[in-house]
Structures are given as structure tokens and as C-alpha cells.
Amino acid sequence: xxxxxxxxxxxxxxxxxxxxxxxxxxxxxxxxxxxxxxxxxxxxxxxxxxxxxxxxxxxxxxxxxxxxxxxxxxxxxxxxxxxxxxxxxxxxxxxxxxxxxxxxxxxxxxxxxxxxxxxxxxxxxxxxxxxxxxxxxxxxxxxxxxxxxxxxxxxxxxxxxxxxxxxxxxxxxxxxxxxxxxxxxxxxxxxxxxxxxxxxxxxxxxxxxxxxxxxxxxxxxxxxxxxxxxxxxxxxxxxxxxxxxxxxxxxxxxxxxxxxxxxxxxxxxxxxxxxxxxxxxxxxxxxxxxxxxxxxxxxxxxxxxxxxxxxxxxxxxxxxxxxxxxxxxxxxxxxxxxxxxxxxxxxxxxxxxxxxxxx
Ligand SMILES: [Zn+2]
Numbered sequence: 001x002x003x004x005x006x007x008x009x010x011x012x013x014x015x016x017x018x019x020x021x022x023x024x025x026x027x028x029x030x031x032x033x034x035x036x037x038x039x040x041x042x043x044x045x046x047x048x049x050x051x052x053x054x055x056x057x058x059x060x061x062x063x064x065x066x067x068x069x070x071x072x073x074x075x076x077x078x079x080x081x082x083x084x085x086x087x088x089x090x091x092x093x094x095x096x097x098x099x100x101x102x103x104x105x106x107x108x109x110x111x112x113x114x115x116x117x118x119x120x121x122x123x124x125x126x127x128x129x130x131x132x133x134x135x136x137x138x139x140x141x142x143x144x145x146x147x148x149x150x151x152x153x154x155x156x157x158x159x160x161x162x163x164x165x166x167x168x169x170x171x172x173x174x175x176x177x178x179x180x181x182x183x184x185x186x187x188x189x190x191x192x193x194x195x196x197x198x199x200x201x202x203x204x205x206x207x208x209x210x211x212x213x214x215x216x217x218x219x220x221x222x223x224x225x226x227x228x229x230x231x232x233x234x235x236x237x238x239x240x241x242x243x244x245x246x247x248x249x250x251x252x253x254x255x256x257x258x259x260x261x262x263x264x265x266x267x268x269x270x271x272x273x274x275x276x277x278x279x280x281x282x283x284x285x286x287x288x289x290x291x292x293x294x295x296x297x298x299x300x301x302x303x304x305x306x307x308x309x310x311x312x313x314x315x316x317x318x319x320x321x322x323x324x325x326x327x328x329x330x331x332x333x334x335x336x337x338x339x340x341x342x343x344x345x346x347x348x349x350x351x352x353x354x355x356x357x358x359x
Contacts, residue, residue, distance in 0.1 A: 008079035061107030108147035155184035156213030184214030236338030
């Protein structure tokens with residue numbers, strides 16, 4: 001499907017732990033009944049890798065439905081607690097979100113059925129204590145857990161998305177998100193308290209991650225909806241000061257101190273054409289003693305990203321984070337009409353939210 005699959009660094013810690021747990025747990029959650037220690041670990045490894053294979057299939061389930069509905073998937077990352085498919089934009093269409101959220105647990109429950117069927121076929125032939133039987137039984141059980149756990153109606157689990165999609169059919173999208181985030185946080189609290197009472201560190205850890213995930217989801221939606229109907233022209237800095245390519249870096253530093261802007265378009269005055277963009281981080285790469293003899297042209301970034309004033313402010317924010325740049329030029333009919341930086345946008349988001357709260 002053209003989706004890069006990445007491994008988060010925490011995955012390297014969790015994989016050997018899973019191998020260890022699987023190798024030494026009693027059936028159906030491990031291979032401790034197997035006599036050969038080598039075989040225990042071989043099958044423990046096989047189970048751990050297969051489990052994460054199932055997690056990838058779960059994420060690909062979401063991704064497949066997303067792609068079919070025109071949502072681009074940046075990548076799938078495997079980490080400490082399963083996988084995450086990062087989408088470029090979560091559709092604010094309850095019907096699509098419902099289908100997308102269902103697809104992952106759907107795949108897991110389907111895998112559960114397949115592995116359980118295989119187990120019931122293989123078991124009479126090789127016996128219940130055979131590592132092959134245990135492996136199939138284990139994968140069947142784990143996929144049930146994966147499917148059910150993800151259906152818990154709390155963000156950031158799939159169930160949280162289902163809940164939001166359902167609520168969004170009866171109220172505004174942002175209120176649906178707020179409610180679903182609230183349920184997620186309450187759930188995390190309950191799980192944390194239960195974990196504390198049972199002295200179960202793993203539960204407390206999951207509760208913590210659920211809480212963080214719920215908060216992040218809420219924050220992302222708040223930002224996207226705060227920027228609704230805000231155009232680039234509303235937040236850009238006008239009266240852009242440009243610098244000539246021949247200017248020395250030390251002169252540029254003086255200008256930065258005077259104007260208090262950190263980035264400038266580099267414009268060839270004779271041709272009125274944009275040559276590049278120069279920022280404070282470009283300046284920092286040049287040692288102080290060389291700044292008098294180095295020109296702006298030598299340090300500028302030539303690949304200039306631009307947008308038009310009519311673009312949505314949220315598009316600008318997305319472009320900046322995707323391309324990992326701090327500012328974009330705003331161009332209209334080949335001329336620079338403004339500049340928009342990440343800091344400008346974040347300031348605007350804060351102001352807009354303050355205003356909305358007051359109203
Ligand atoms: Zn999922």
C-alpha cells in the first residue's frame with residue numbers, strides 16, 4: 001500500500017521481554033510445558049514476532065479503509081504498546097471515521113477466528129502440549145485481547161474514535177471530541193486507581209499512556225478546530241523585509257537584532273526574484289570570524305516553500321510540520337505578500353482560544 005512501517009526504539013526493549021514471558025508462561029499464554037528450553041525460546045520468539053505481525057495487520061486494516069476514503073497514511077510505527085498509524089488528517093466525517101476505527105479491531109477479531117480454527121484443526125493431530133498447538137492457541141487468544149481492548153470506548157483506543165464518531169452525529173465535532181476525551185481520561189483514572197489497589201504496575205503504566213493519548217487527541221482537535229476558517233492572510237506578517245543575496249552574514253545578524261525577525265526571504269533586487277530563505281539557524285552554522293566574508297547566498301536555503309494568502313492556516317501548519325521548516329513565504333502572482341512562521345501560528349492559536357473562551 002506504499003506505507004512505510006517503522007520500529008520505535010521502545011520496541012527493541014519490549015520484544016525480548018515478550019520472548020521471555022512467552023517462553024516461561026504456562027499454556028495458553030506461553031510454552032513452559034515444552035521440555036526443551038531451546039524450543040521454548042524459539043517458539044517464544046516466534047510468538048512475539050507473530051504478535052507484532054498481527055499488530056501490523058490491525059494497523060493496516062485501519063490504513064486500508066483510510067486510503068480507500070482518500071486519507072493519506074504517513075507511516076505505521078510499532079512501539080511499546082502496539083502500533084500507531086499516523087494519518088495526515090483524520091477525517092471529520094463520522095461515517096468515514098466509524099469505518100476506519102472499526103477496521104482495526106475487525107482485523108484482530110478475524111485473525112482470532114482464523115488462529116482458533118487452525119488450533120482446533122491442528123490440536124487433534126499433534127496434541128495439546130505441542131508447541132505448534134500452543135502457538136496457534138496463544139495467537140488466537142491474543143488477537144481476541146487486541147480486538148476487545150481496542151474497542152474500549154476511551155481515547156486513544158479505537159473505541160474512543162467510535163464513541164466520537166457516534167457522538168458527532170448528534171453534536172458538533174469538537175464537543176464530540178471533548179466528551180470522548182473526557183471519557184478516556186475518566187477511564188484512565190479508574191484503571192490507574194484499580195492498578196494502584198491491585199499493586200499492578202503494568203495497569204498503572206497503561207492508564208498513564210491512555211491519559212496522555214486522550215489529552216493529545218483533544219489538543220490536536222482543539223488546534224484544528226481553532227484554526228477553522230482562519231486564512232493564511234489573517235495570521236501572516238505583512239511588510240516583509242527581504243535581503244539581497246550579496247549581503248554579508250554579519251550585516252544580516254545586525255538586521256536580525258534590529259528587526260527581531262528570525263527569517264528573511266533572499267531576493268535578487270535586479271530580477272525581483274526569490275532566491276531562497278535565510279534563517280537564524282543558517283547563521284549559527286557559520287563561525288563568528290567568518291561572518292564578514294560569507295554572503296547570505298552561501299548559507300541560504302534554496303528550496304523555498306510558499307503558499308497563497310487564501311490557503312487555510314491549518315494547511316500552513318501541516319505543511320511546516322511535514323516539511324520540517326519553521327516558516328513559509330506567502331506569495332501571490334509571483335510577489336511576496338507576507339511570511340508566516342510557526343511561532344506566528346502558535347501565537348494566533350493561543351489568542352483565538354482565549355477569545356473563544358471569553359465568548
Ligand atoms: Zn486500532
